[in-house]
Amino acid sequence: MTGPFFGVERLTKRFGGLTAVNEVSFTLAREEIVGLIGPNGAGKTTLLRLITKILKPDSGRIVFNGEEITALRPWEVVERGIAGTFQNMRPFRHLPIIANVMVPLVAPRGRRRGEWVKSVEAKAMDALEFVGISDMALEPASALSQGDLKRLEVARAIATEPELLLLDEPLGGLNPAESELLAKSIRRLHKGGRFGRLHSEGPAVLMIEHKLKELMSIVDRVIVVDYGEIIADGSPAEVVKNPKVIEAYLGSSHEAPGGSEHAVA
Ligand SMILES: Nc1ncnc2c1ncn2[C@@H]1O[C@H](COP(=O)(O)OP(=O)(O)O)[C@@H](O)[C@H]1O
Ligand SMILES: [Mg+2]
Structure with a gap:
């Protein structure tokens, strides 16, 4: 098999003038369990819907097990x-x-x-x-x-x-x-x-999970999105200390990831 187990490359989805997912790229390995967080409206659900083909991307590719699955x-x-x-x-x-x-x-x-x-x-x-x-x-x-x-x-x-x-x-x-x-x-x-x-x-x-306490205790890696773009990608410990992540959560008037389990993902 060539390429990653799973990957998205520069995936983009627009709703009218709004770019909900903006040139997002990442890969997952077969043995990973990964959290996807970010403020409300960041584009998390849209990203998953693009992968499950509920929505069609405007551009970009999705690959899985060595096969391009973008058009399936x-x-x-x-x-x-x-x-x-x-x-x-x-x-x-x-x-x-x-x-x-x-x-x-x-x-x-x-x-x-x-x-x-x-x-x-x-x-x-x-x-x-x-x-x-x-x-x-x-x-x-x-x-x-x-x-x-x-x-x-x-x-x-x-x-x-x-x-x-x-x-x-x-x-x-x-x-x-x-x-x-x-x-x-x-x-x-x-x-x-x-x-x-x-x-x-x-x-x-x-x-995707907004109950961060539960999420952080079971994932090995967290991808953080804000305004349709990935702003951080790392271990739970790294991500909660990342200034961009803290700012995204504070700026959205929701609680920061280190805080209450009811913070919004
Ligand atoms: N079907 C849709 N039509 C128009 N706008 C949408 C649609 N789905 C989502 N959006 C908009 O795209 C942005 C991202 O939404 P969403 O992916 O649901 O965010 P999240 O899951 O991170 O809260 C939001 O601004 C939302 O209002
Ligand atoms: Mg959502």
């Missing part, structure tokens, strides 16, 4: 082994929760069509167990609270057994104890912990 469709990206959660998930409200997790596994063109229902149901159940809502598997998704919807999102992504897992504020809506638990589970998943029939090899993780 969303399901093709999932097939390649990238799964993401979205900031505002809309589940199939009238389908049971477990069916929501099964959907990406049995969708047309999904990987591994041969294994079908049994293994798919088992994997979906294991994914629900991973996030802690397996007891609700047969209830309609409309029964879920905001925090539980987040967990459903995470379950849906990990059930596809991705090589690269993209998470957009997975701890949103969870209380501190739940946040810590899920954060630790994400770390364990990354490290290759098995979850029942999910024979995860431990995906690389790129995770």
